[in-house]
Every structure is written in C-alpha cells, then in structure tokens.
Amino acid sequence: MTVKIFDTPDVQAFVKTVAGFDKTGGNDRAKQIVHRLVGDLFKLIDDFDVTEEEYWAGVNLLNALGSQTQFGLLSPGLGFDHFLDMRQDAIDAEAKRTGGTPRTIEGPLYVAGAPEAEGFARLDDEATEGETMWLTGQVRDVNGTPIAGAKVEIWHANSQGGYSFFDPSQSEYNLRRTIYADSDGRYTARSIIPSGYGVPEGAPTDVVLKSLGRHGERPAHIHYFVSAPGHQHLTTQINLAGDPYTYDDFAFATREELVVPAERIDDPAEIAKRDLDGPFSHVVFDVELAQTDAAELQVRHARPRAKEDDQDLASQLAGTAKV
Numbered sequence: 001m002t003v004k005i006f007d008t009p010d011v012q013a014f015v016k017t018v019a020g021f022d023k024t025g026g027n028d029r030a031k032q033i034v035h036r037l038v039g040d041l042f043k044l045i046d047d048f049d050v051t052e053e054e055y056w057a058g059v060n061l062l063n064a065l066g067s068q069t070q071f072g073l074l075s076p077g078l079g080f081d082h083f084l085d086m087r088q089d090a091i092d093a094e095a096k097r098t099g100g101t102p103r104t105i106e107g108p109l110y111v112a113g114a115p116e117a118e119g120f121a122r123l124d125d126e127a128t129e130g131e132t133m134w135l136t137g138q139v140r141d142v143n144g145t146p147i148a149g150a151k152v153e154i155w156h157a158n159s160q161g162g163y164s165f166f167d168p169s170q171s172e173y174n175l176r177r178t179i180y181a182d183s184d185g186r187y188t189a190r191s192i193i194p195s196g197y198g199v200p201e202g203a204p205t206d207v208v209l210k211s212l213g214r215h216g217e218r219p220a221h222i223h224y225f226v227s228a229p230g231h232q233h234l235t236t237q238i239n240l241a242g243d244p245y246t247y248d249d250f251a252f253a254t255r256e257e258l259v260v261p262a263e264r265i266d267d268p269a270e271i272a273k274r275d276l277d278g279p280f281s282h283v284v285f286d287v288e289l290a291q292t293d294a295a296e297l298q299v300r301h302a303r304p305r306a307k308e309d310d311q312d313l314a315s316q317l318a319g320t321a322k323v
C-alpha cells in the first residue's frame with residue numbers, strides 16, 4: 001500500500017483539533033504534548049501501513065496492561081526509566097554536580113511506610129527462607145566525611161523473587177526497612193539473599209517483551225533510597241555479582257559501580273560476633289551522596305502509593321498541580 005495522508009492539510013488540521021488547539025480551556029502543555037504524540041502515531045500508522053487489525057490488537061494490549069497495572073513494569077523494560085536516569089545524569093553534569101554513588105532506576109515495587117530503625121534492622125520476618133545476608137555500609141559525602149543520621153531505605157525480593165505487598169504470601173513490610181545511619185554514618189541490616197525477579201510469565205508485559213525476542217528477567221538486586229539534609233536524594237540499587245542476569249537485566253538498571261559481590265563467611269568467630277546461627281553472606285555497599293544547595297531533587301515514584309497520591313495524580317492531569 002502506498003497511501004500516505006499525514007502531510008495533507010486535512011490531517012494536519014485534524015491533529016490540531018484533536019489536541020484542543022482551537023479551545024481556550026485546558027492545559028497548554030498537555031495540548032502541545034498530545035499534539036506531538038498523536039501526530040507522531042498518525043505518521044507511524046502511515047509510514048508502517050499499520051492495519052486496522054494491528055491497531056486494535058494494540059488497543060487491546062494497552063487495556064490488558066492497564067487493567068493489570070503493568071505500565072510500571074513495562075516502563076523499565078522499554079528503557080524509559082533508564083532514559084530518565086540518563087537525562088538526570090546529564091542535568092547533573094551540566095550543573096557541575098559531580099561525584100556521588102550513581103543513581104539507577106527505582107522500579108515499580110517500592111512501598112512507603114516501612115518500619116524505621118536506628119543503626120541496625122533485621123529485614124526478614126523469621127519465617128522467610130533463604131541464605132542469611134549481612135548487609136553493611138557507610139554513608140559519606142563527596143569529601144569522604146561520614147553523614148550521621150542519613151536515612152537509608154532498603155527493599156528487596158525474597159528467594160522466590162517476590163516483593164511483600166505485591167506478593168500476598170509475605171508478611172507486611174517483609175524485606176523493607178528504613179535505617180537511620182549511626183553517628184559514624186554506618187548502617188547494618190540482617191536479611192536473606194534475594195533472588196532475581198522475573199516478569200510474570202504470560203502477563204501483558206511478557207507478551208510485549210517476547211514479541212521483541214527479549215526476556216523479562218532481572219538479576220538479584222537490592223533497592224536503596226538514601227537521603228540526608230543538604231545532599232541530593234539518591235535512588236539506586238546494587239546488583240549482586242555472579243547472577244546470570246547481572247549484565248543482562250531486562251530493566252537496564254545494572255551499572256558497573258553498583259555490582260557488588262556477596263562474600264560467603266563461615267568463620268565461627270564472625271558468625272558468633274553477629275549472633276547468627278550459621279554461615280552467612282556479607283554484602284558491603286558504601287554510599288556517597290552528592291552535595292546540593294538546591295531543594296532536594298524531587299523523588300520520582302513509579303506508582304501512586306496512597307490515596308493522597310491518587311489525588312495528586314488527578315490534579316496533575318487536570319493541570320492544577322503546584323510543581
């Protein structure tokens with residue numbers, strides 16, 4: 001087929017009407033973005049001769065993704081989360097904000113409100129099976145000075161790759177804690193070694209990835225938010241070394257500086273010192289927070305997590321958010 005209608009005056013005028021250009025109400029930025037988005041998609045339909053069958057299959061797929069709240073899962077798989085990180089890195093570089101542990105994606109599975117502790121926390125409820133993990137680190141500024149009281153939020157999957165809250169078989173806030181660093185900027189967590197996570201087989205996100213010849217697997221990883229007054233909020237993760245997916249992460253979150261080994265310790269003295277009952281794996285992750293005089297960088301949240309957030313979203317869409 002050779003039909004190309006996108007550049008005709010009729011279609012060009014039609015896209016403007018679709019985007020509300022002839023209406024005084026609404027939100028100007030929304031109009032600009034929808035004009036570009038719809039226009040680009042119209043052009044794509046023309047360029048690829050997208051059939052009606054393909055178009056409606058696409059609509060059905062979007063409905064399936066939405067009804068299972070999977071856009072937050074697909075987003076990292078299609079590289080949007082990493083692309084936003086690349087942009088943020090470039091914004092930092094331009095503002096000469098250098099140094100600090102690299103950021104990487106939040107992912108869609110954070111939950112606010114985890115229990116808080118000072119210096120040390122056990123993340124697993126005692127029913128969680130897995131190899132004991134002893135996770136330690138120090139939070140410092142770019143000059144190497146420890147940041148006492150830094151807020152370290154940690155969350156990770158269990159040994160089946162499932163996250164509490166999303167996996168109803170786990171107890172509330174299992175493997176999620178907020179630890180305030182001690183006077184020397186140090187934090188310690190006892191937990192279990194997580195397994196990698198995989199997009200549910202047959203889910204709409206999996207359908208999309210399979211159509212690209214890709215998989216939906218992530219390496220074993222541990223998520224962090226680290227923050228302290230006067231410093232840039234850091235969203236990052238560590239990826240455990242030696243996982244088959246460490247360098248083949250469907251969510252594009254691995255960065256060389258964030259690949260960390262888990263060291264197996266079976267020295268009875270080390271076990272006794274930590275009051276553990278057997279060998280454990282030691283994981284060390286020191287964090288360097290960049291300085292900022294600007295207001296704390298806005299924390300990006302992959303999904304609404306409370307009723308108030310839903311209302312925020314509604315007001316953003318209505319163009320009334322105070323940004």
Ligand code: DHB
Nearest residue numbers: 073074076107108197251
């Ligand atoms: C996804 C899951 C994760 O645990 C994560 O860290 C990032 C992405 C996902 O399902 O898209």
Ligand code: FE
Nearest residue numbers: 107109197223
């Ligand atoms: Fe994750």
